[in-house]
Amino acid sequence: MKLRAMGLLLSTAATVAVVDPLMRDHPMVGESITYLDGSWDLTANTGDKLTGIVPGDILTDLQNAGSIEDPLFENNFKNNSEWTNKTWTYTKTFTATQQDVDSGMLIVFEGIKMSASISLNGEHIGQALDQFLRYDYELKNIKVGTNVISVTFDGGPLDGRWMACTGGWDWAPYSETFIEGVLTFSYGIWKSVYLVRSGDVVVTHIVPQTHYLGEYPVEPLSDANHGDFLVAVRVFTNSKTATTAKITLNGSWGGKSETTVSLLEGNSTHTANITVAAKDIKLWWPSNMGDQNLYNISTTVTTGSSVRTGVRRIGFRFFALVTGNDTDPTYVNNSKNADGTEDMGMLVRVNGAVMFNRGGNMIPMEEMEGRATSEMYRQLVLSSAAANLNTFRVWGGGIFYPKVFYDTADEVGIVMYHDMMYAQGGHSPKVTSTQDAELRHQIRRLSSHASILMWDGCNECHVVIGTSTGIYATFVMTVVVEEDSSRIIWPSCPSAGWKSGVHRLTSIPNGSPLGLDPTFLSNGDIETHGGYQHYTGGSWSTINEGGFSNTSIQTPPNIVVSKTGPSQPNVFASEFGSVVMSSFESMSVTLKPQHWSLHGGAPAQPCSNHDCRGENPMQQRNYGCDNILMKHFGWKHANPTALNVTGEQSFKKQLYLCTLGQAFEMKANIEQRRATNQFGIIVWQLNEIWPTGGWGSLEYGTPVKGQVVGGRWKPLHYFYKRTLYQDVIAVCGAQNLCYVKNDGMQQFIGSVTVTSVSFATGKQTTITTKELNLSPAAGILYFKIANVSSSDSILHLTVTETASKKQVSSNICPLSYAYDWEGMPTPSITFKTQSNQDGTFTVDVSSDKPAFFVHLITAAHGRFSDNVFNILNGSTSVIFYPFRVGQGQTLTETLRIENLGTYLNQS
Numbered sequence: 001m002k003l004r005a006m007g008l009l010l011s012t013a014a015t016v017a018v019v020d021p022l023m024r025d026h027p028m029v030g031e032s033i034t035y036l037d038g039s040w041d042l043t044a045n046t047g048d049k050l051t052g053i054v055p056g057d058i059l060t061d062l063q064n065a066g067s068i069e070d071p072l073f074e075n076n077f078k079n080n081s082e083w084t085n086k087t088w089t090y091t092k093t094f095t096a097t098q099q100d101v102d103s104g105m106l107i108v109f110e111g112i113k114m115s116a117s118i119s120l121n122g123e124h125i126g127q128a129l130d131q132f133l134r135y136d137y138e139l140k141n142i143k144v145g146t147n148v149i150s151v152t153f154d155g156g157p158l159d160g161r162w163m164a165c166t167g168g169w170d171w172a173p174y175s176e177t178f179i180e181g182v183l184t185f186s187y188g189i190w191k192s193v194y195l196v197r198s199g200d201v202v203v204t205h206i207v208p209q210t211h212y213l214g215e216y217p218v219e220p221l222s223d224a225n226h227g228d229f230l231v232a233v234r235v236f237t238n239s240k241t242a243t244t245a246k247i248t249l250n251g252s253w254g255g256k257s258e259t260t261v262s263l264l265e266g267n268s269t270h271t272a273n274i275t276v277a278a279k280d281i282k283l284w285w286p287s288n289m290g291d292q293n294l295y296n297i298s299t300t301v302t303t304g305s306s307v308r309t310g311v312r313r314i315g316f317r318f319f320a321l322v323t324g325n326d327t328d329p330t331y332v333n334n335s336k337n338a339d340g341t342e343d344m345g346m347l348v349r350v351n352g353a354v355m356f357n358r359g360g361n362m363i364p365m366e367e368m369e370g371r372a373t374s375e376m377y378r379q380l381v382l383s384s385a386a387a388n389l390n391t392f393r394v395w396g397g398g399i400f401y402p403k404v405f406y407d408t409a410d411e412v413g414i415v416m417y418h419d420m421m422y423a424q425g426g427h428s429p430k431v432t433s434t435q436d437a438e439l440r441h442q443i444r445r446l447s448s449h450a451s452i453l454m455w456d457g458c459n460e461c462h463v464v465i466g467t468s469t470g471i472y473a474t475f476v477m478t479v480v481v482e483e484d485s486s487r488i489i490w491p492s493c494p495s496a497g498w499k500s501g502v503h504r505l506t507s508i509p510n511g512s513p514l515g516l517d518p519t520f521l522s523n524g525d526i527e528t529h530g531g532y533q534h535y536t537g538g539s540w541s542t543i544n545e546g547g548f549s550n551t552s553i554q555t556p557p558n559i560v561v562s563k564t565g566p567s568q569p570n571v572f573a574s575e576f577g578s579v580v581m582s583s584f585e586s587m588s589v590t591l592k593p594q595h596w597s598l599h600g601g602a603p604a605q606p607c608s609n610h611d612c613r614g615e616n617p618m619q620q621r622n623y624g625c626d627n628i629l630m631k632h633f634g635w636k637h638a639n640p641t642a643l644n645v646t647g648e649q650s651f652k653k654q655l656y657l658c659t660l661g662q663a664f665e666m667k668a669n670i671e672q673r674r675a676t677n678q679f680g681i682i683v684w685q686l687n688e689i690w691p692t693g694g695w696g697s698l699e700y701g702t703p704v705k706g707q708v709v710g711g712r713w714k715p716l717h718y719f720y721k722r723t724l725y726q727d728v729i730a731v732c733g734a735q736n737l738c739y740v741k742n743d744g745m746q747q748f749i750g751s752v753t754v755t756s757v758s759f760a761t762g763k764q765t766t767i768t769t770k771e772l773n774l775s776p777a778a779g780i781l782y783f784k785i786a787n788v789s790s791s792d793s794i795l796h797l798t799v800t801e802t803a804s805k806k807q808v809s810s811n812i813c814p815l816s817y818a819y820d821w822e823g824m825p826t827p828s829i830t831f832k833t834q835s836n837q838d839g840t841f842t843v844d845v846s847s848d849k850p851a852f853f854v855h856l857i858t859a860a861h862g863r864f865s866d867n868v869f870n871i872l873n874g875s876t877s878v879i880f881y882p883f884r885v886g887q888g889q890t891l892t893e894t895l896r897i898e899n900l901g902t903y904l905n906q907s
Contacts, residue, residue, distance in 0.1 A: 037055060039052070092149050112189055115157065231273065239264065244260065359682050395685070623693055797813060
């Protein structure tokens, strides 16, 4: 481990961790379970004695004890001597009865991060090397009475099996500690620990997987009017002796089956099946496509007098990854038994319906696992669904997430494009028993979830058989398929598909004797990553540098007239994005006031290879925002002098412009993409891992000081909700070319109205109204409008459905960059709040002049029904939806309102 020890900082502030049962996995099933979560003794080889919390991590425990300051304050994440120069041991005392000893006991560690040696009563029982593997040990030397379990973090070999973004990425803090040449940060017993009284048999995994038995559908299925399903439940047991067992399945839809099996001494695997008639269930759908119907399936293993029962939750749905023209009946008929995918495009069908996958790349919410809570994971998913996201790509440099994350996605209908946890750079796979066990454990743990759409091998590893990356097909995905043959599989993200190994129509494994053989990935293929708007440097240097283009995405967007629909060549964009900072509320609490500016109020020091000289904390906070401000707001607001002015008001302005600039950049990008035949738009990235700069639309979501649980919504997230991720979108772009597109699953009949709005007066002038009759799955209408002045006005587009008379989407469309705008006033804005009976709050906002891109922000936990909007007629009202009870006073006391005109007009 390479170290650069720095001075210890003391603090009385602490982040208190508590036991959170909702973060636990399904436990093994024995005679009884006893959790050891909670307080453990934490000691160092230097004699230090503290209290540790399990689940948790060493940095959180040190902060709780007052031994270190908040690791995310200023540059504290580099002050590593307390956790790297000492060897720390977690110890827990528990009591065993005679019955425990006679029945036999296991101890189960759901997750240990970094190498640890495990002992019972001073006797070594195992070594944990893989963060993503569940470890269990038979307690052969357990005794009646008091027993002591110890976990010592001793720095053994790990082969890169920990969260790849630990210790630094281009959106995560860079530490100065290494194992095997790879960055590290915190460590600890990051998941639950429990004891299992074994008895005759322990059920180690229960894995139900659903298989659709009907014909391949190319139209949306309706309840009861579809094929049946097969639920195959694999049951993994560990038995003291060879014996006969009965496996009983009971489904909450009314189904039941019984299967008699022979258990081996030791480990056995058996499959019990139950056929489910279409009439007995309702289908599960992604968000905005239908209901998320879920069912419980109870699995009971009976051996003599021993009864072991576990319950899992499933949904009935049929996923297909479509790479050819399945709207052609001849193609479908010829492809029923064909091997390997095509190259026409990449789109998803769910229950026969074409899905418009719109979402974000999910990165870990936290570097310090002791801070993590089920509430923050659940709220992140709920905030995503509320903004019309329906897809997460679970990025391969992170973690397999807690059960609550997937449970919530099941409940609200967000599907997962799920990497295995490989990301190169020291975190590549090796064919070892440990990594084999990791993959099998995680697929068994997760594959009952209805929300998981597809598995793939890695992040950006470009799988080619016969090279070093061939292992992703020959080992990683081969193991995945052995564990789950019910789902779409994909070589990597991105990829061009498979030559063999999957059904052509669905990309579901077919058991081909040719094995899994990926197709060569080339530029312009069916799945893309990029582009990325980074900061390019200059007089201001940061720990990350990148590429920035002023021309690839423009305002207004360049609209390309395209043939659209599932019968046409198409693209799935699984990564592209723009850098951004977070709000003043989020960032200021991690900085000293003298550093409250984008340039930190201090001279820039040289940076290279993720290392910056000097102590300016803003240079350590990922990419700069200079280019975003320059592109959209001009030199006046982006010059080094302006960005080095410190203070609360100047920092608020800088961060408003930075976050709004990212929203403008991504808005034009997505609008340009949606004009074409793209069925997947997955932004890099969804969330932030610390309260600073990154790429996300949600801020750091850990509920510590300054943060909103699950993540405060940035302007881009509100743009998703109002416009960018609606099924129907209306856009006007360059050359007066506009379009309205329907990416929903039903025909859309309605109208679009285009209005110009004067910056100076707020006067609205209707330019045109078009009647709409758009087919589902990318039906589009292109049209031209008359010239509108781009410097003194902006466009509003509203789409209304005829039958319901409801406005289904609206869009504020700039006709030029903000630095060209003239006449925008400086308004005076006031507000008042009132509580509602349903627990929400109404916020009435009034302005004496037209106000543009009005942004409401608060320290209260919650989000607004709309935000970053225009006030043209004096007043408007929005609803504040609290994420927690008791937010009214905080909302009223901390709510502040910004607008673009005020900031643009400041000197």
